[in-house]
Amino acid sequence: MALIKRGPFFIHPLFIFISSLVALGISLYLYISSYLEVNAKLTDFVKKSNIPLVQFQQTETWVMILILSILVSLIIIGFSMVFYYYQKLRQLYRMQQNFINGFTHELKTPVASISIFIDTLKRHSFEREKQLEYLDIMRHDTERLGDNIEQILQLGRLEEKKVEPDLRQINIRQTIEEFVHRNRHNFSELEVSFVHLDDEESIEFDRKLFDILLMNILTNAIRYNSKQVKTMEIIFQKGKRFSELFFVDNGDGIDSKDIKNIFKKFYQAGKSSKGSGVGLYMAMQIMRIHGGRISAESVGIGDGTTLKLIFKNKVS
Numbered sequence: 001m002a003l004i005k006r007g008p009f010f011i012h013p014l015f016i017f018i019s020s021l022v023a024l025g026i027s028l029y030l031y032i033s034s035y036l037e038v039n040a041k042l043t044d045f046v047k048k049s050n051i052p053l054v055q056f057q058q059t060e061t062w063v064m065i066l067i068l069s070i071l072v073s074l075i076i077i078g079f080s081m082v083f084y085y086y087q088k089l090r091q092l093y094r095m096q097q098n099f100i101n102g103f104t105h106e107l108k109t110p111v112a113s114i115s116i117f118i119d120t121l122k123r124h125s126f127e128r129e130k131q132l133e134y135l136d137i138m139r140h141d142t143e144r145l146g147d148n149i150e151q152i153l154q155l156g157r158l159e160e161k162k163v164e165p166d167l168r169q170i171n172i173r174q175t176i177e178e179f180v181h182r183n184r185h186n187f188s189e190l191e192v193s194f195v196h197l198d199d200e201e202s203i204e205f206d207r208k209l210f211d212i213l214l215m216n217i218l219t220n221a222i223r224y225n226s227k228q229v230k231t232m233e234i235i236f237q238k239g240k241r242f243s244e245l246f247f248v249d250n251g252d253g254i255d256s257k258d259i260k261n262i263f264k265k266f267y268q269a270g271k272s273s274k275g276s277g278v279g280l281y282m283a284m285q286i287m288r289i290h291g292g293r294i295s296a297e298s299v300g301i302g303d304g305t306t307l308k309l310i311f312k313n314k315v316s
Helices: 013-048 058-123 128-159 172-182 207-223 279-289
Strands: 167-171 190-195 202-206 230-238 242-249 293-297 306-312
Touching: 013 058, 058 128, 128 207, 128 279, 167 172, 167 207, 172 190, 172 207, 190 207, 202 207, 202 306, 207 230, 207 242, 207 279, 279 293, 279 306
Parallel strands: 190 230
Antiparallel strands: 167 202, 230 242, 242 306, 293 306
């Protein structure tokens, strides 16, 4: 469904903007042409009347034209700035609508699932083992619902700079393995492997925020992957001052024109509406408050994506 109803072309902002500039340009041209013509005729009249030309300096004509040109240029710049910010406002509106639609879907799915299982348990009698199976699914959906709500609340705190990270030394491989196992119902179709990541490698990070970071990265690796077998390679490189953690998936990839924008709030590559558009933005905010950075690389559509996280090493 279109977010903004399309009307006739002659009321489109772009058409109005271009028409205004053309009208302004034509008006300026006619005014200057008319002014020069009147000035030329007046000069001829002065010459024929033997009036001293000192009273009609040619310089004044060009000074007037210069001032007028500057004023018109300022008007054009003003029009352009208004049009630019109007377009940005429309883009922001579209992204906010995509966020609302995507986040609503993220909330409605677990709620609908829980509702179905509750109705099923009320209407039918099941063995205890089957009941526990259904209750386990409902618990997972409840956790998913809570995670989505907590993520948005946490995003607000991050933006308001109200989050003080609880820095602790965490083992990278162990933390990721525990996270994937704990959320296996979400990542059962993702094959996670480790490359050059020893068991003892660790970073100083807030454990809770690291889990949110992993949730957003791994969820995207599944959500934007149309391959039958979805894989994620996790690579660690330790340097003297900085360490780098790579998440390499075999997903759908990202077009080069979208790479620089995917960390913007509400931004979604292409015409996708699969998510809320805040996952990578939140990942960037989490890395920022830890003094780190996050970037993305992709050869192109269909060739997967690599997310690189850069951490500051603890000074001993």
